[in-house]
Amino acid sequence: MSAAGMDFQPELPVLGLSVAVFSSLLNGSTFVLQKKGILRARTRGVSYLTDLIWWIGTVTMALGQIGNFLAYTAAPAVLVTPLGALGIPFGSVLASYVLKEKLNFLGKLGCLLSCVGSIILIIHSPKSENITSRAEFEEKLSNPVFLGYLCFVLLMLTLLIFWLSPAYGKKNIMVYIGVCSLLGTFTVPCTKGIGLFAQDAFTKNPSSSNSTYLFLCLLAVLGCSILIQFRYINKALEDYDSCIFSAIYYVTFTTIVLVATAILFQEWTKVGAIDFLAMLCGFTTVSTGVILIQMFKEFNISFRELSKTPEKKE
Amino acid sequence: MSAAGMDFQPELPVLGLSVAVFSSLLNGSTFVLQKKGILRARTRGVSYLTDLIWWIGTVTMALGQIGNFLAYTAAPAVLVTPLGALGIPFGSVLASYVLKEKLNFLGKLGCLLSCVGSIILIIHSPKSENITSRAEFEEKLSNPVFLGYLCFVLLMLTLLIFWLSPAYGKKNIMVYIGVCSLLGTFTVPCTKGIGLFAQDAFTKNPSSSNSTYLFLCLLAVLGCSILIQFRYINKALEDYDSCIFSAIYYVTFTTIVLVATAILFQEWTKVGAIDFLAMLCGFTTVSTGVILIQMFKEFNISFRELSKTPEKKE
Structure with a gap:
């Protein structure tokens, strides 16, 4: 409660926030640049590996991932994770200019919602970090609560991967999305942990052998989860539309990651009831925006057509 | 700036707010109840004037209008006007149960957005009134600025009614919407003024003859604007789809009324930059919600269908 949410200037992690927003935008432009490069190379009849724009896209991707990694170190995960959505409207707008891909009326509304929801998230985000x-x-x-939650997630993953995925994977999109999202429980905390270890290595005394062991452990878990995530994303893309997959994936992934980081980092303990409610509203708005952009891409809807249709009222 | 936005309990006009929300819900249920009554009467082969539910709907309408009137007296207009949108999702959900009118996926998202946006508006609304x-x-x-704005609105109205409306009214939906929305510049401040006069009449000394004159003047202006509004709403409904009209009308009307009340009541002067930004975000979210509910009513879109379509990725 109290005044925590409104003292904007002094407490907001401006650096971490800027890095988070900037790397989201970089990530959003990656695919547009790479696709532009591929198309350009195709018209000239050469490999896209010789195309400058494709390489710019690839470098952008690397920079975006590094930025994302740094953002997790400098800002609360409850802020960095949902802000990842900003890349989607940015990418869509960029694609409509660079690739001349038409952005329909629902897509435009979605872009607006993603931005508006992100502003609400930023206004109400926790201003101080629990873990530095x-x-x-x-x-x-x-923390035993986190360990209990981890066991639950592992159980769910085993169930999804070995039983539900072979049986229902091709019928229900939520199976593959479930696997990928639950793995976020490992990837995001690992990323944050590795970031903190790296920070310590630069600034403090050399760590104990115990810590080095934990660091390697985090790296291994991160590597495994990324590989499994990668495999199931590709399985999903084989059977389902990529835009629809990415929209549902964003919402499920972010929700599960927020729960996991809330349990692990207890970032919510410094958030008042009003800020919590407002962040929930912001997250709902961003999610709806992402759904509108991605799930209705193929619909041919324009505002002009909708408002022009002269239908008689019944 | 400062902490104004977060001291929820002590300063929020809880009574006015509750009345505003409650009367929005009443207004939203009006049409559903009346339509249910008309349909029930039709199946029994009698006039709907003998139907109990139709009468409940009509009483609800009267109560909703009185509630709305009271809300303008007890809470800032910048809060009451956009909260009027809450009736739309409530009416849609009610219609889906009572009238078995199907609410599609976009409609559901719209309901969610209207509620979420309203919460943001309430959290960041000005906590104290400038005019009591x-x-x-x-x-x-x-105030000369308000008088100047009034002259501008009158000029625009003359232009719209006597030149644009006959020439382009049937081709562009914005002409009729423009007339009805600009008239909001008169109706909402008049309603607020009449409410304050009524309040004074009950609690204070009898007013001077000068004030009585102003009171009658407000009543006359209110009556005229409501009549013209009524006429142009019906003109618009003859030529355009009612759902699409009501969505665009809500957004335009609310925006223009907010500008007018901002200039007249200067309610914004007590709102910090962050609260202003957040209210803008909340209003955008509510507007998008209303657009999604109303403009896409005829679309046959369900989440199940969207997520099931197994398309191969290119």
């Missing part, structure tokens, strides 16, 4: 050092991170990791 | 008495209202009315 490796030691704190290690302490939080042994 | 008749004397203050009279003072604000003679």
Whole structure:
């Protein structure tokens, strides 16, 4: 409660926030640039590996991922994760200019909603971090509630991968999305942890052998989850429309990651009831925006047509 | 700026707010109840004037209008006007149960957005009123900026009614919507003024003859604007789809009324930059919700169908 949410200037993690927003925009422009490069190369009859724009896109992707990684170190995960959505409207607008891909009326509304929801998220985000050092991170990791949650997630993953996925994977989009989203429980905290370890390595005394062991462990878990995520994303893209998949995936992934980071980092403890409610509203708005952009891409709807139709009232 | 936005409990006009929300819900259920009554009467082969539900609907309408009137007296107009949108999702959900009118996926998203946006509006609404008495209202009315704005609106109205409406009214939906929305510049401040006069009449000394004159003047202006509004709404409904009309009308009307009340009541002067930004976001979210509910009513879109379509990725 109290005044925590409104003292904008002094407490907001401006640097982390800027990095988060900037890397979202970079990530959003990646595919547009790469596709432009591929199309350009095709018209000239050469490989896209010789195309400058394709390479710019690839470098952008690398920079975006590094930025995202840094953002998790400098700002709360409850802020960085949902802000990842900003790349989607940016990419759509860019695609409509660079690739001349038409953005329909629902897509435009979606872009507006994503931006508006992100502003609400930023206004109400937790202003101070609970975790700023490796030691704190290690302490939080042994929290029994988090360990219990981890066991639950592992159980669900086993169920999804070995039973539901072969049986229902091709019929229900939520199976593959479930696997990929639940893996976010590992990837995001691992990323944050590795970031903190890296920070410590630069600024403090050399870490103990115990810590090095944990660091390698985090790297291994991150590597595994990314590989499994990658495999199931591709399985999903084989059977379902990529735009629809990415919209539902964003909402499910972000929700599960927010729950996991809330349990691990307890970032919510510094958030008042009003800020919590407002962040929920902001997240709902961003999610709806993403759904409108992605799920209705193929619809041929323009505002002009809708408002022109002269129908008689019944 | 400061902490104004977050001290929820002590300053929020809870009574006015509750009345505003409650009367929006009443207004939203009016048409559903009346239509149910008409349909019920039709199946029994009697006039709907003998139907109980139709009468409940009509009483609800009267109560909703009185509630709306009271809300303008007890809460800032910048809050009451956009909250009027809450009736639309409520009416849609009610219609889907009572009238078995199907609410499609976009309609459901729209309902969610209207609620979420309203929460943001409420959280960031101005907590104290600039105008609480008749004397203050009279003072604000003679503000030269407001008088200038009134002249501008009158000029626009003359242009729209006598030139654009006959020439382009049947071709462009914005002409009739423009007339009805600009008239909101008169109706909402008049409603607020009449409410304050009524309040004064009950609590204070009898007003001077000058004030009585102003009161009658407000009543006359209110009556005229409602009549013209009524005429142009019906003109629009003859030529355009009612759902599409009501969606665009809500957005335009609310925007223009907010500008007019901002100039007249200067309610914005007590709102910080962050609250202003957040209210803008909330209003955008509510407007998008209304557009999604109303403009896409005829579309046959369900989440199940969208997510099931197994298309191969290119």
